[in-house]
Structures are given as C-alpha cells and as structure tokens.
Amino acid sequence: KNEVEQSPQNLTAQEGEFITINCSYSVGISALHWLQQHPGGGIVSLFMLSSGKKKHGRLIATINIQEKHSSLHITASHPRDSAVYICAAYNNNDMRFGAGTRLTVKP
Amino acid sequence: SQTIHQWPATLVQPVGSPLSLECTVEGTSNPNLYWYRQAAGRGLQLLFYSVGIGQISSEVPQNLSASRPQDRQFILSSKKLLLSDSGFYLCAWSRILGTDTQYFGPGTRLTVL
Numbered sequence: 001k002n003e004v005e006q007s008p009q010n011l012t013a014q015e016g017e018f019i020t021i022n023c024s025y026s027v028g029i030s031a032l033h034w035l036q037q038h039p040g041g042g043i044v045s046l047f048m049l050s051s052g053k054k055k056h057g058r059l060i061a062t063i064n065i066q067e068k069h070s071s072l073h074i075t076a077s078h079p080r081d082s083a084v085y086i087c088a089a090y091n092n093n094d095m096r097f098g099a100g101t102r103l104t105v106k107p
Numbered sequence: 108s109q110t111i112h113q114w115p116a117t118l119v120q121p122v123g124s125p126l127s128l129e130c131t132v133e134g135t136s137n138p139n140l141y142w143y144r145q146a147a148g149r150g151l152q153l154l155f156y157s158v159g160i161g162q163i164s165s166e167v168p169q170n171l172s173a174s175r176p177q178d179r180q181f182i183l184s185s186k187k188l189l190l191s192d193s194g195f196y197l198c199a200w201s202r203i204l205g206t207d208t209q210y211f212g213p214g215t216r217l218t219v220l
Contacts, residue, residue, distance in 0.1 A: 031206040041145075041195055043211040050206065086151065090205040094166060097151040 003027045004089050006098035013105050019074040021101045023087035032070045033088040034061050037100070043086075046072070077105045109134035113198050113212035120219055126171075126185040128215050130198030133179065138200040140181040141209065142173055146194040157181060158204060193219045 004025045013019055023032070034046040047054050047061040049070065054061050058077075063070040074081055084100040110133045120126060132138050142154040153166045155173035163173050170189060174182045181198055198212040 033209070035211075041214050041216070043197060043199075043214075045208045045210065048206065048208050088151070093156070093164065093205065095153045095205065097153075099150045 002099070003096045004087060004098040006085075006087055006101050008101060009099065010102045011104070013077050013103070015078055015105055015107050017077050017105075019077050019081070019103065019105075021072045021085050021087075021103070023070045023072070023098055025068050025070075025087075025089040025096070027089055027091055027096060029065075029068075029089045029091045031090045032063050033090065033095075034070070034072050035086040035088065037084040037086060039083070046085075074103075077103075079105045079107050081105050109200075109210065111198060111200055111210055111212040113196075113215050115215060116213065117216045118218070120188050120217065122190055122219055123187050126183070126188050126192070126217070128183040128196055128198075128217075130181040130183075130212055131179055132181075132200045135179070135200070135202070137178060138202065139204045139207075140175065141199040141201075142181065142183050143197040143199065144194045145197065146191075149194075151197075155183070156204070188219045190219050193217055 007022045032049045036044045036046050049063045058075045060073040082104050084102050086100045087098045089096045112131050140157045143151050144154050145151050155165050157163050157175045171185050196215045199209040201207040201209045
C-alpha cells in the first residue's frame with residue numbers, strides 16, 4: 001500500500017461541474033502539498049496545508065489531520081483546469097507523492 | 108520576482124554516458140533547493156535536497172549525485188547513465204524546507220537509449 005493514495009485516478013467532468021479529488025496518507029506529516037501538472041510537464045504549487053482549509057479563486061483545499069485525509073475542490077470547473085493533480089505529504093525532510101489524478105474537463 | 112531555470116529542456120543520452128543537469132534560481136537568496144524525478148508512468152520522487160552551499164541530502168540510493176557549488180545553483184550529475192535514469196527531472200526551490208510553497212522549474216526530459 002502506498003503511503004499517499006489519491007482517488008480517483010482519472011476524472012472526466014463537464015464544464016461547470018464541482019470537482020473533488022481526495023488524498024489519504026498513512027504517514028505523519030508536517031505539511032500536505034497540492035500540485036498541478038500541466039500536459040507539457042510543468043508543475044505549479046497550488047496549496048500547502050498543515051491544518052484547516054485554504055481557498056484560492058475557484059480552488060479549495062481542506063485537510064483533516066485526525067483522519068489523515070485531504071481534499072482538493074474545484075468549483076465551476078473549466079477546460080483549462082484539465083491537468084494532473086498531485087498531493088504530497090511532507091515530514092522530517094522527506095516528501096512522499098501520490099500517483100496523481102488526471103482531470104479532464106470537457107466544454 | 109523569483110525565477111527558476113533548468114537546462115537543457117530535453118536530452119537524449121546513450122547508456123553509460125555522463126550527465127549534468129543544471130538549475131539556477133534568480134531573485135532570492137539562500138533558497139532550499141530540490142531535485143525530483145518523474146519516471147514514465149510513475150509518480151514524482153524526491154532525489155536530493157539542499158539547504159545551503161555544499162550541503163546535499165539524498166533521499167534514495169542511486170547512481171545520481173547532486174552538488175551546490177553556489178547559493179543559487181544546483182547540479183544533478185551521473186558518471187554513467189542507466190536506462191532506468193530516463194524520466195522528467197524537475198528542480199524546485201522554497202524559502203522554508205518542506206513546509207512552504209515550492210516553485211518548480213520547467214523540467215528536463217531525459218531519454219537514455
């Protein structure tokens with residue numbers, strides 16, 4: 001079992017739909033990162049969480065430390081949101097990555 | 108503003124040849140620097156991180172090495188490439204180690220034949 005599990009692996013949505021991507025981890029963490037990888041390979045950091053909730057535009061990230069679970073939500077999804085979303089658990093100078101969720105938003 | 112550069116963007120190398128990938132950061136001082144690899148069909152993996160000049164920490168045993176000769180320069184090297192070294196190599200920096208936003212470079216796509 002991987003230390004960081006993401007679900008779903010693949011997700012197809014219609015433009016405008018509300019999207020949820022889940023991340024569960026089995027390790028202790030100091031921080032949980034959400035990353036976005038574009039088709040060309042470039043990676044952008046979306047959020048870094050250690051507790052609670054963060055919001056940036058249409059993106060919301062939450063984390064439940066007790067349940068070792070984080071979610072990334074996208075409201076009013078758009079085709080430009082199509083990308084691979086990756087969560088990563090950081091602790092003690094080590095970063096463990098989920099396998100990623102490939103999101104395709106159709107117009 | 109800060110920027111991070113990687114070169115080359117793509118590289119095709121024969122098995123057994125040496126490797127040198129370079130990463131430089133502009134607009135910040137004393138950054139924490141990271142090398143990641145994404146092998147085909149696999150997730151990201153942290154290879155090395157550095158908190159300062161000459162300070163390198165390795166996360167996984169491999170035939171790769173890293174060096175930080177200057178504050179904002181991070182180099183990934185190999186003396187002899189293996190087929191399994193093929194992948195997408197990303198450099199990143201952050202102000203605080205691990206618990207801070209990481210800023211990624213554009214990456215180098217390495218194919219070992």
